[in-house]
Amino acid sequence: MLPARLTRLIHLLSRLPGVGEKTAQRFALSMVANRELAIDLSQGLHDLAEFIRPCDVCGNLAEISEDGDARCQICLDQRRASALLCIVQRIQDLMAIERSGAMRGRYFVLGKLLSPLDGVGPEELPLEKLRARIQSDRISEVILATPTSVDGEATALFLARELEALGVTVSRIASGIPHGGELEFADQITLGRAIDGRRSL
Ligand SMILES: [Zn+2]
Secondary structure (H helix, E strand, O other): OOOHHHHHHHHHHOOOOOOOHHHHHHHHHHHHHOHHHHHHHHHHHHHHHHHEEEOOOOOOEEEEOOOOOEOOHHHHOOOOOOOEEEEEOOHHHHHHHHHHOOOOOEEEEOOOOOEHHHOEOHHHOOHHHHHHHHHHOOOOEEEEOOOOOHHHHHHHHHHHHHHHOOOOEEEEOOEOEOOOOOHHHOOHHHHHHHHHOOEEO
């Protein structure tokens, strides 16, 4: 019924999270009606694929520089406390904590959580990279801001033991984040208090 190229675009759009077939169709048709938006979007997507990747240091999103490195704005910011490190699961969690304004240090994005039930063990965490970072940046305090879910707590406990062995002060964000709650959806004040009220493990 539709031109093949349009069908292909609808199929691609429907692969995005939260976008079903109908929404994908609506997006595609609205771009047929707005060619300028279609061109701007295609340029934006091209730039994303070409120039954006996780920061080499912390895993936050960064722009790739001319020499091929990727350093995010937080890692480049000299005013940030370099000895204070906040460990999060995902970039969205980092963004939520940044919005709270309570974190003056830097970050490390784990990517994964331990999950014994799903067979995700310690070997799948980027431990070597984390240890190297702690040594090279002379990190003295780590705040564990993994989610308050079972997997998030298990990961925090595991990391606390690993990191304390390196002589680092380790603390866990305070309660206030509902159990199982995603940091991303906590309001800024709650998240700010959770960081200010962190407790040692
Ligand atoms: Zn970074």
